[in-house]
Amino acid sequence: MLKRRGNPLWRFPGVAPTAAFVFAYLYLPIFILIAFSFNENRLATIWTGFTFDWYSVALNNSDMIRAARNSLIVASSATFIATLAAIMAALCMTRERFRRQQAVNAVIALPLIVPEIVTAVATLLFFVIIGIRLGLLTVIIAHTVFCIPFAYLPIRARLQGMDPRLEEAASDLYADPWRTFRRITLPLLWPGILSGAMLAFIISLDTFVITYFVAGAGATTLPVYIFGMIRIGITPEVNAVSALMLLISITFVTLSFLVGRMRR
Amino acid sequence: MGGGMGRLLRRSLLLGPALFIIGFFMLLPLFLMGYVSILERGMAGGVQWGQHTVEAYVRFLFERDLMDNLVVNIDYLRIFARSFLLALSTTIIALLIGLPTAFYMSLQPARWRNLLIFLVTIPFWTNLLVRNYAWILLLRDSGLINGGLQWLGLSSEPIRLLYTPFAVGVGLTYSFLPFMILPIYASLEKIDLRLVEAAYDLGASKWQALRRIVLPLAMPGIAAGSILVFIPSLGAYVTPELLGGSRQLMIGNLIQGQFGAARNWPFGAALAFVLLALVLLAMMLYARRYRRAPGQA
Numbered sequence: 001m002l003k004r005r006g007n008p009l010w011r012f013p014g015v016a017p018t019a020a021f022v023f024a025y026l027y028l029p030i031f032i033l034i035a036f037s038f039n040e041n042r043l044a045t046i047w048t049g050f051t052f053d054w055y056s057v058a059l060n061n062s063d064m065i066r067a068a069r070n071s072l073i074v075a076s077s078a079t080f081i082a083t084l085a086a087i088m089a090a091l092c093m094t095r096e097r098f099r100r101q102q103a104v105n106a107v108i109a110l111p112l113i114v115p116e117i118v119t120a121v122a123t124l125l126f127f128v129i130i131g132i133r134l135g136l137l138t139v140i141i142a143h144t145v146f147c148i149p150f151a152y153l154p155i156r157a158r159l160q161g162m163d164p165r166l167e168e169a170a171s172d173l174y175a176d177p178w179r180t181f182r183r184i185t186l187p188l189l190w191p192g193i194l195s196g197a198m199l200a201f202i203i204s205l206d207t208f209v210i211t212y213f214v215a216g217a218g219a220t221t222l223p224v225y226i227f228g229m230i231r232i233g234i235t236p237e238v239n240a241v242s243a244l245m246l247l248i249s250i251t252f253v254t255l256s257f258l259v260g261r262m263r264r
Numbered sequence: 265m266g267g268g269m270g271r272l273l274r275r276s277l278l279l280g281p282a283l284f285i286i287g288f289f290m291l292l293p294l295f296l297m298g299y300v301s302i303l304e305r306g307m308a309g310g311v312q313w314g315q316h317t318v319e320a321y322v323r324f325l326f327e328r329d330l331m332d333n334l335v336v337n338i339d340y341l342r343i344f345a346r347s348f349l350l351a352l353s354t355t356i357i358a359l360l361i362g363l364p365t366a367f368y369m370s371l372q373p374a375r376w377r378n379l380l381i382f383l384v385t386i387p388f389w390t391n392l393l394v395r396n397y398a399w400i401l402l403l404r405d406s407g408l409i410n411g412g413l414q415w416l417g418l419s420s421e422p423i424r425l426l427y428t429p430f431a432v433g434v435g436l437t438y439s440f441l442p443f444m445i446l447p448i449y450a451s452l453e454k455i456d457l458r459l460v461e462a463a464y465d466l467g468a469s470k471w472q473a474l475r476r477i478v479l480p481l482a483m484p485g486i487a488a489g490s491i492l493v494f495i496p497s498l499g500a501y502v503t504p505e506l507l508g509g510s511r512q513l514m515i516g517n518l519i520q521g522q523f524g525a526a527r528n529w530p531f532g533a534a535l536a537f538v539l540l541a542l543v544l545l546a547m548m549l550y551a552r553r554y555r556r557a558p559g560q561a
Contacts, residue, residue: 012367012470019368022361022445025438026387029398032408036401085281092278096271104279107286115499115543117516118297119290121536124523125300126293128310145289148282199389206391209501209516213523223393230397230506239401242394253389257382 030246037243042236054240064241067225070136074211074221075204077140082147083197086155087189089148094159111146119146120213127214134216142214143207147200154199158192191259198256202249294540301534311529320534340518340535347514350429350504351497354436355444358493359486361437362444366485367478369445370452381449388442396435396506403431403507427509435503443492451485452478484554491550495543515539 040049058064089108093101111119123142124134132138166188170180208223215224222245229238304315327337369380387395402408405422413419425431455478463473479486501516508514515535522532 012364012474015364015368015371018361018364022365022441023383025361026384026441029395029402029438030387030390032401033394033398081285085285088278088280089282092275096275098275104283107291108282110286110290113495113543113547114290114294115495115516115539117499117501117519118294118536118540118543121519121523121532122293122297123289125297125529125533126289129296129300141289145286148286152282202389206389206393208391208393213520223391226397227393230393230400234400234404238397242391242397245391245394249390250386253386257385 033239034243034246037236037239039236039239054236055244058237058240058244061237063220064222064225067220067222070139070219071205071222073136074139074143074219075201078143078147078204079151079197079201081140081144082200083151083155083193085144086148086151086196086200087193090152090156090159091185094156108152109149112149116207116209120210123210124213134214134219136219138214138216139211139219139221142210143204146207146210147204150203151196151200154196155189155192158189158195162188191261194259195256198252198259202252202256205245206249297533298537301530301537303530305528305530317530320528320530323531324534324538343513343518344515344538346429346512347498347500347516350432350436350514351494351500353433354440354497355490355494357433357437358441358444359490362441362489363448363482363486366445366448366452366482369449370455377453381446384442384445384449387438392439392502393506395439396503399431399435399438399507400426403434426507427511429508429512431507432504432512432514435507436497436500439500439503440493440496443496444489447488447492448482448485451482451488455481487550487554491546495546498542499539 035047037054038050038052039047040051040053041047089104093104119142123138123145127134127138162185166184167180170184171177175183206223208227211221212224212227215221220228222241226238226241226245229235229241300311301320302316302318304312304317304319306312322334324340325336325338326334329335365384369377369384372380400407403425404410405424405426407426409425410419410422413423414421459477459481460473463477468476499516500514501520504512504514504517508517519532519535519539522528522535526532
């Protein structure tokens with residue numbers, strides 16, 4: 001392939017300005033939100049001074065803390081179950097060839113294709129009809145479902161990129177399948193597992209529509225709580241909570257990104 | 265490892281959990297939803313089992329007047345049309361700004377490219393609700409855009425931006441733009457630039473090279489990106505709720521309303537079912553053209 005920089009395609013008019021505009025468009029709202037969360041002024045439109053006050057107001061709000069705790073419970077349970085299921089499925093899908101493999105792939109990807117609002121309606125109807133009370137349990141189940149594909153894709157990618165000769169060598173040296181898995185496959189797979197689990201965790205923390213439908217009264221998660229706050233009005237406290245959520249997600253994605261590139 | 269039986273057992277054990285969770289808690293509920301849509305609605309919410317009716321689908325186009333005659337009612341159709349138009353314009357705008365961006369990214373040196381991909385990915389992983397909320401801060405009457413316009417002396421009083429179709433379009437594009445950029449980038453990156461060189465050597469102009477070489481090769485990415493933007497836009501709930509207000513309802517809000525205030529589950533299920541059918545239709549058209557299983561992006 002030719003050197004990209006010397007490429008005459010470079011000189012297309014408008015390409016670089018459009019890209020600059022797109023990056024500004026993607027990041028301006030995020031920066032504005034974070035900036036406003038430090039604004040002393042209650043009316044939030046004019047900048048009057050720097051303060052951490054809104055963060056302490058937000059962090060002392062016991063309802064919000066409860067919602068955050070619910071979010072963490074849900075995200076860790078859903079991530080744990082989904083990642084286990086995803087590891088097993090990915091091992092099978094990359095190591096074996098069988099009929100209907102495409103169909104299995106389609107089922108695993110189903111939560112990514114169906115619009116969230118449709119999933120939310122179907123899941124709510126299902127729980128109500130079979131008679132499970134809406135609460136943390138229903139939220140965990142619903143989150144586990146759509147966390148599976150997010151955990152599955154990085155794990156499968158890692159497995160596909162693995163050298164099969166390493167496992168063959170282990171078998172040749174008389175390791176039984178379980179030992180081969182524990183001593184060879186699993187250590188090599190860790191970055192994929194971590195990266196998949198982190199993505200599942202963020203997705204669970206962020207998901208709003210489905211949670212809103214299946215949470216019931218006692219299981220308010222952080223996004224559902226923030227939605228309620230936004231509906232009441234725009235306050236610096238909402239800015240602070242929102243900025244916190246952004247920072248948590250960005251930290252996790254960055255970690256997941258770095259881990260996913262480990263020892264490639 | 266044993267023969268066929270052993271392998272089958274191993275396969276079922278490994279695939280079992282994932283398939284069971286998705287099958288039992290998603291596939292089954294989707295079928296159930298289809299069934300609920302043909303049930304009679306209950307008096308105080310819920311449904312009446314065993315009482316079948318197509319009332320929910322009739323209601324989509326007609327309403328009953330006092331004499332119980334069916335009268336055409338296009339209110340719901342209008343909401344579907346609005347959602348469709350908003351989703352379509354979102355897709356087109358995302359394509360118009362996403363294509364040059366992906367193009368720009370693909371022309372960068374390798375290290376720089378990875379950073380740019382990462383920067384495009386970050387907004388996708390941050391909370392959708394929060395990202396749409398940030399636009400309220402920008403678009404409202406006392407927001408940053410109006411403040412800026414007044415400061416520049418371009419307008420004397422605030423221009424209404426929030427709670428307009430414009431606001432919904434901006435929010436939807438913002439929400440789903442990464443889905444457009446990344447697949448296009450992936451297909452542009454694979455293009456052998458020697459083809460473009462060859463086109464130039466044979467006397468093609470810049471635009472001819474773009475139209476005859478680059479765009480056709482980028483087409484799979486453009487198609488994938490368009491479908492990935494169109495589908496979530498069509499079913500959006502958060503953006504129209506926060507940025508559209510009560511006048512810019514989309515399908516998602518209409519569906520949610522049936523489970524909240526309106527308490528008409530069969531109608532809500534029917535609306536969701538129609539939305540699902542539209543999405544699957546779009547996926548099928550895409551898959552037929554580009555012959556890849558869904559989710560294999």
